Amino acid sequence: MWTFFHKLGSPPWLYSISGTILRWLLPITLVALAAGIVWGLLFTAPDFRQGNSYRIIYIHVPAAVVALAGYYVMAIAGAISLIWKMKMADVAMKACAPIGAALTFIALVTGSIWGKPTWGTWWVWDARITSMLILLFLYLGVVALYEAYDNKEAAGKACAVLSLVGMVNIPIIYKSVDWWYSLHQPASIKFTGESSIDPSMLYPLLLMISAFYALFTCCLLMNMRAELLEREARTNWVQRLAKQEGRS
């Protein structure tokens, strides 16, 4: 167990193991994503109340779910880098921010497009949507804060603090549809009790959620690898790698 943690702190080991993982995970992810999209778009019946517009659910919900999960990853990585000064945690935290921002952006944009035929409006200042917008700003804030500092160690600390403070937003997002009566519908999938969604719609949705989780993992690893190369550019293993692969 301890040797595992020791290895986790070693950049060349992390770089090579993540390369192996990506070689498998990336093709699987893309196939699952394609299958889920085709399934959701073409092979499910339309919703009896919303018609075909509901098909946006297959990208809207996965993007939102993983955007939230990604925030946990970012905040936990931030906490680890603050407490134990683990460099890899700092790399992971920085790698999370742009992915989370992109997923939150997708959730907001698809939600807005979905809202037009369903609610009759592109945008309302409802609690769920507003708290998601705050999530987007938190992610973008971490990205911007990182770039604002010349000293990368200070930048990492500031970003970790920001992401931890931003954690208060997460339960608000979860609970917003229950606390405030609004246009946004409550969650259809529940771990406890009956889900209020038909199995024929649930399975493609679960596939898409899994695919988005896998996609997040792929992007996280890819961002971390690029970041590792940049930070370790003066070390032997990166220079050897550059000689091998830099020419292609």
Place this chain on the structure above:
Amino acid sequence: MYFDSLGAILHMDGHGSYVWSAYLITLIVLAMLLLVPRRRQRRILQQLDGELRRRQGTPMALDEES
């Protein structure tokens, strides 16, 4: 398959433009998420390789053969 023609797939009973634009935007963003780090990684390695070669002072022509 739920739809019976390509036209029906595109139209989706009037919701086609919403559904397809949402999917299109999503795919563009996801593609960018995957391509940006890949390009960054390649750029870093290429720059570093160029730097190392310049420091060694090896002529490009000789280097190509090795």
